[in-house]
Amino acid sequence: MATLSDYFERICILNLPYKPERRERLTRHLAEQGFEKNITWVRSYSGDKMPPPAWWNAGNGAWGCLLSHARVLAEAIADGIENVLILEDDVVFQPDAGSLLKGFMKQAPDDWGQIYLGGQHLKDPTPVAGSSYVLKCHCVNRTHAFAVHKRAMVRMHQHIWHAPDYMQHPGGWHVDHQLGTAHERGDWSVYGPSYWIAGQDAEWSNISGRYNSRHWWHPCTWSKHLPFIWLPPAVGATLHGDERWLHGGYNLKPNTFEDIGLDVAAISDDRLSAWLNVAAREALDIEKLPAVQHPYIGIDRLKKIWHGGVIPWAPRCMERTASMQLHDLRTRVLELSGEEYDIPKHGGHPQAGSPVLTVD
Template identity: 30%
Template sequence: MADEVGLAALRELVSAPGERFRPRPEPGGAQESRTLTVGMATYDDYDGVYFTVASLLLHHPEVRDRVNLLVIDNHPCGPHAWALKRLELDFPQLRYVPYDRRVGTAARDRIFREAASDWVLCLDSHVQLAPGALAALLAYIDAHPDSGDLLQGPLVSADGRQVSTHWEPRWERLMFGSWATDPRGLDPAAPPFEIGMQGLGLFACRTDAWPGLNPAFARHGGEEGHLHEKFRRAGHTTRCLPAVRWAHRFDRPRTSWTDSTWYQTLLNYLTGFDELGQSHEEAVAQFTAVLGEKAVQQGVADHRAERRNPLHAFDGITCINLDERADRWQALRGRLIALGIRPERIHRQPATPTPADPRVGRALSHRRAVEQAHIDGLESLLVLEDDALFLPDAAATLTAALAELADLPWSLLHLGGARGTAVPGRALGGARGTAVPGRAHIETVTDVTATHALAYHRSAFGPLLDELPDNVHEMTSWIHQHAGLARYLASWSRPDRYRTVPGVCDRTDRTQPVGLG
């Protein structure tokens, strides 16, 4: 009876008219381990997801029991979210995961992080596979279970006459790569062969061989060629499997804000080239030839300025904000943009509301932010509570502090402190610290320091997730024992905890209750 009530409530949410408020869907339960996960990252494309999933199950029944389906919803607060969630009811082997920390092409990385399988096939949410394609991929996997290669297949036109087996590495329409055909791929029964690159509407690899996508990628563009080069540098190659044929819906009349502009595509290319130590020259020349020198040089200057920004050192920036305090979120977002941070890099995480004891919600919210960074495989994460205010000299101080921290192991870096003048050995706000020999802008933490601006290194992710409870009931008991997250971290057993000297981040109004209590 309870299940029937739950399904009825879910259907009501899905069918709710207009802009009625709908809570963010929760992720589906864990999946059983199978050979292959077929995953899609989608942004407001329910139709594409539905027809891709339905086609997989209708046209590939011979391998259904070897495959999990995974949908990463990149806009879980959007109008398609609950319809996507409901697909779990229609397709029992499908799991829904809401995810918006990275929006755009980099969201596909999450498929590999969530997959309960040794292999992943990543599809755009509007791709159809030819009959037998999935079986052919699984046959290759069975024959090469330890392969570290990137596997792709030919794109086939709607009428079946045009077969594009790969991309030629040349610039075309502000994109590095041009569709091409190798005669070896015209026969679906032909053996696999090596290619340099291919469009990423369909690709597969062993989960453990996945090299990841740069967390700074946003929207669309720059990933083709870049991902292939990462596989090459890892000692692997890209192979075309002629039987793994696919069709792609390119037209999408109902567009969304995630559709790329030339500006964001250029930034992605520059970011990818920086990651791999490659020259920008060809990309800049291509964009300049199409768009003119003035606009492109501004994009290049913006990219260089962002790389110099000390906040760029953190792989992720998560802002914790209660749903009912949208004003705080908009204000903090504006302050970060004014500091030179692109909006795409600023992630809002809904805070866990616990009015009876806000300390519980704060600890749970920080834990959730760390958990997401851990799943994403980030090197570091900056967590800001929604009243965080960077002080006028923050950039210079943080730049110096990060330079001093560069050759030291660290787990936590506190950026917070009250207004005023700090001296080594005494952090802003009265808390004490211990000087670090040869360092003027960091000190070790020996007393309680606020959590409103706190950077976590990946070395801290696992220990914190082990030690902090993940639910309100257990966290309430934990808070009663430890008196809050800040006090717990002040006495944490790890020695590599630091704060900046002076503090670089205050609260907007220290006389008023903060957003999380």
């Protein structure tokens, strides 16, 4: 199985010394993945203990984040490292991350300056011809899992310290926003997998001070391949714990799994289709299955409108169902990438039903 050290010369994990529980969680997680080799734990800087200068306006947590990433880059430059992978201690990997990583790195172009294993696209990525699992990135936020090649290190280090850029954004400008500016300009080549390998685990954020649920921010194009779970109205919100694996919207009525927006969406098929697309994108972001519960939305109507499939709810089965459906989506991603972006592979179009993520 592929490991991180197969592709990255140095692997650094940023961790605040007063957050030992994060280090313990991630140590176990990396061991489960077989990713625990050649890891360097790097002491993160605290913006509370090292306050920012007067021109900084994005808060102490974001200042500590900038200092910490700049430190890793500076040390990699000073040591002449070929490339470095920087992980934050709230990173989480897909269950089959080793296979996904191997498939992606096999296709990653040789000119890469930065690789994101996880992030959030703020501008739509574009396909890379002949590399169905690789996307060229044009503006990526988040800093929980990215690698930098030496061809981009010095320029990146200079860029993230360019104070005037931060000063021009009085509402707050973080290091990932600054990196996004470089992506948009094309300062170096940036790539990522068409389905993220790494996400951010549910944690209290050092930057925002808020509790964030586990997020992946996958490209929304894949959401239409997720099946909806149809919930009979009579079951209310008594789902025997299955609600942990389902997303029915962010504005549920009390004691139900009905989203408030469905009262209007149910009026017409067009409105319902639009709601379904939004709910599916939200569900994919947090890797749950989208769900519908409403007295005017029967299973036959839902099947007619949603072409990604519909599964009737069965009590205490959703954990297994969600795991299987998401695994199926991950293992089909090469095939889907070629079809979605119409990318020729080896001189021809991808063949339906062909093996995927099978690498030498």
